Amino acid sequence: MKGCGFIGAYSIETENLTKRFVLNRGLLDLIRNPGRREVITTLDGVNLKVREGEVLGLLGPNGAGKSTLIKILCTLILPSEGNAYVGGFDVVKEGGKARSCIGFITTDERSFYWRLSGRENLQFFATLHNLPRSIARDRVEELLDVVSLKNRADEPFLNYSAGMKQRMAIARGLLNDPAVLFMDEPTRSLDPGAAKSLRDFIKEHIVMQRGKTVLISTHQMDEAEELCHKVAILDEGKIKAHASPNELKGRLSADSSLRDVFSFYTGKDFAQEDSKTMPFFMRRNGKRGHGLGMGMKRKGF
Amino acid sequence: MMSFEKALWFIKRGYLLQMSYRFDFFLRMFFMLFNILTYYFIAKMMGDAAAQYLEPYGGDYFSFVLIGMAFSGYLMISLRSFSESVRDEQMMGTLEAMLVTPTPTTSIIALSSLWSFIFASFRVLLYLIIGIVLGVNMTDANVGGALLILILTIICFSSIGILSASFIMVFKRGDPINMLLMGTSELFGGVLFPIEVFPEWLQNISRILPITYSVNGMRHALLQGYSLGELAPDILTLALFSIALLPLSLLIFERSVMKVKAEGGLVQY
Numbered sequence: 001m002k003g004c005g006f007i008g009a010y011s012i013e014t015e016n017l018t019k020r021f022v023l024n025r026g027l028l029d030l031i032r033n034p035g036r037r038e039v040i041t042t043l044d045g046v047n048l049k050v051r052e053g054e055v056l057g058l059l060g061p062n063g064a065g066k067s068t069l070i071k072i073l074c075t076l077i078l079p080s081e082g083n084a085y086v087g088g089f090d091v092v093k094e095g096g097k098a099r100s101c102i103g104f105i106t107t108d109e110r111s112f113y114w115r116l117s118g119r120e121n122l123q124f125f126a127t128l129h130n131l132p133r134s135i136a137r138d139r140v141e142e143l144l145d146v147v148s149l150k151n152r153a154d155e156p157f158l159n160y161s162a163g164m165k166q167r168m169a170i171a172r173g174l175l176n177d178p179a180v181l182f183m184d185e186p187t188r189s190l191d192p193g194a195a196k197s198l199r200d201f202i203k204e205h206i207v208m209q210r211g212k213t214v215l216i217s218t219h220q221m222d223e224a225e226e227l228c229h230k231v232a233i234l235d236e237g238k239i240k241a242h243a244s245p246n247e248l249k250g251r252l253s254a255d256s257s258l259r260d261v262f263s264f265y266t267g268k269d270f271a272q273e274d275s276k277t278m279p280f281f282m283r284r285n286g287k288r289g290h291g292l293g294m295g296m297k298r299k300g301f
Numbered sequence: 302m303m304s305f306e307k308a309l310w311f312i313k314r315g316y317l318l319q320m321s322y323r324f325d326f327f328l329r330m331f332f333m334l335f336n337i338l339t340y341y342f343i344a345k346m347m348g349d350a351a352a353q354y355l356e357p358y359g360g361d362y363f364s365f366v367l368i369g370m371a372f373s374g375y376l377m378i379s380l381r382s383f384s385e386s387v388r389d390e391q392m393m394g395t396l397e398a399m400l401v402t403p404t405p406t407t408s409i410i411a412l413s414s415l416w417s418f419i420f421a422s423f424r425v426l427l428y429l430i431i432g433i434v435l436g437v438n439m440t441d442a443n444v445g446g447a448l449l450i451l452i453l454t455i456i457c458f459s460s461i462g463i464l465s466a467s468f469i470m471v472f473k474r475g476d477p478i479n480m481l482l483m484g485t486s487e488l489f490g491g492v493l494f495p496i497e498v499f500p501e502w503l504q505n506i507s508r509i510l511p512i513t514y515s516v517n518g519m520r521h522a523l524l525q526g527y528s529l530g531e532l533a534p535d536i537l538t539l540a541l542f543s544i545a546l547l548p549l550s551l552l553i554f555e556r557s558v559m560k561v562k563a564e565g566g567l568v569q570y
Contacts, residue, residue: 019565021564021565022564068565071565074401075400075401075562076397076400076401076562076567077562077563077565077567078559078562078563080563096403096405097403099401099402099403100403102401104397104398104401106397106398108394108397110393110394110395111394111395111397111398112395112398113314113318113393113395115317115318115321116314116317116318120313120314120317123310124310124313124314125398125399125402127303127306127307127310128307128399128402128403128404128409129402129403129404130303130402130403130404132303132306133306172398176402176403
């Protein structure tokens with residue numbers, strides 16, 4: 001694997017990965033109950049293995065722990081227990097080396113400098129990836145070409161449409177030619193046409209041409225079926241199932257869909273999950289507990 | 302070599318962002334001129350009234366206050382820039398994208414502040430040029446000594462700024478170091494008036510503040526052309542502050558990063 005450590009067969013591997021967050025409490029609550037400590041378990045003994053060149057779809061309802069898992073693998077959050085390796089590097093002990101193997105594609109369009117041009121943004125992030133100037137320049141031009149933004153590259157980022165911003169995020173994720181790509185709901189803010197076009201792009205350019213290992217978290221079942229070699233269903237911090245989409249469907253009945261698989265393993269209706277905005281700290285059964293999405297409103301950890 | 306390229310890109314980014322808000326830039330420059338003129342006329346009004354206090358600094362209040370204002374700017378920038386760069390990147394949403402690159406967090410924060418220091422230096426230069434135009438005499442200046450004091454000042458103040466950023470990293474708001482030092486330094490640091498004006502017991506507060514030695518040394522170097530030997534007490538004190546504060550602040554910052562990574566609050570604000 002280019003630029004990464006010895007990894008054996010797996011690009012991503014987690015062993016009993018657990019993450020617990022201590023909840024922040026208000027001053028009054030601290031005074032009333034000084035000894036109490038409220039903890040939520042967002043990931044609970046997660047074991048995952050992703051082979052080189054494999055595309056794994058991470059499916060789960062809001063608050064299942066998908067973003068927490070991706071952020072631990074990207075070294076942005078430390079796990080409470082267990083181990084995680086990306087590109088053969090321990091994400092806790094060898095964070096810098098692990099990050100050199102990683103490309104992170106986030107849906108947050110704010111993660112760019114809006115007043116800089118697309119080209120300037122990419123050149124800036126290329127430097128942070130330790131790419132020397134000449135290599136950075138060539139890589140940026142190549143990627144602008146790949147994402148079809150070369151003719152708009154000198155415009156300020158703020159002029160770009162949602163689809164263009166997402167393509168810029170993909171270009172940035174590929175700057176260091178990473179062995180492993182993490183995509184956190186890459187089509188979330190796109191209309192169906194733009195989402196389809198992005199999916200085609202990921203399939204053609206990232207998976208087929210470049211053979212990257214990809215971990216993609218998504219709510220879109222058709223996206224998972226179209227892109228992923230394997231799917232892991234994560235719910236309340238636990239991996240409920242991990243196999244290829246066909247294998248998972250085959251476990252139910254001949255005419256079942258991935259949507260049925262999702263409902264079977266999580267006990268939740270996908271259509272509702274997809275559109276529902278959960279109140280703070282409430283699980284779908286209405287009880288307090290673990291399962292808190294990184295993108296959701298919370299009191300802060 | 303890579304660090305140099307990174308530094309250049311951070312400076313370029315700061316410059317491009319600053320220049321994309323041109324009106325803000327020109328307003329700041331304009332009101333800086335107002336500030337200088339205010340003290341110029343206060344000094345004119347005072348005449349020789351404060352001569353007994355100003356004698357160790359050359360006797361002229363405008364020269365005294367100009368150096369104080371110009372170099373206290375470094376304290377403000379050092380205290381604010383690290384914590385503000387953490388907070389700005391958090392709020393803009395760019396911090397996470399930077400932290401998944403192999404560049405260490407400490408380098409990202411330090412480099413993010415680089416433009417602020419360059420901008421502060423530009424302001425200091427403007428202060429000095431306007432001061433000279435308005436009659437401040439720096440013909441005997443010991444430029445080498447002033448540069449040495451400037452470097453120690455930046456190291457010392459930056460260390461305090463990194464401590465301040467550690468607080469912001471963990472608590473997000475309400476940094477006590479910043480509030481305490483900003484308030485006390487302006488009053489007790491000898492920025493706007495000599496500390497000799499204070500009764501002896503209050504002067505003890507001034508003596509524990511790095512800014513006192515910074516502006517004092519700078520005035521002696523630029524206005525009176527003191528030699529390195531004569532500047533030694535201020536230089537040594539600033540060096541001691543730097544030696545004590547820099548490793549401590551870096552250690553605390555590293556710990557803060559680990560703490561927020563464990564809590565999952567690295568990109569929250």
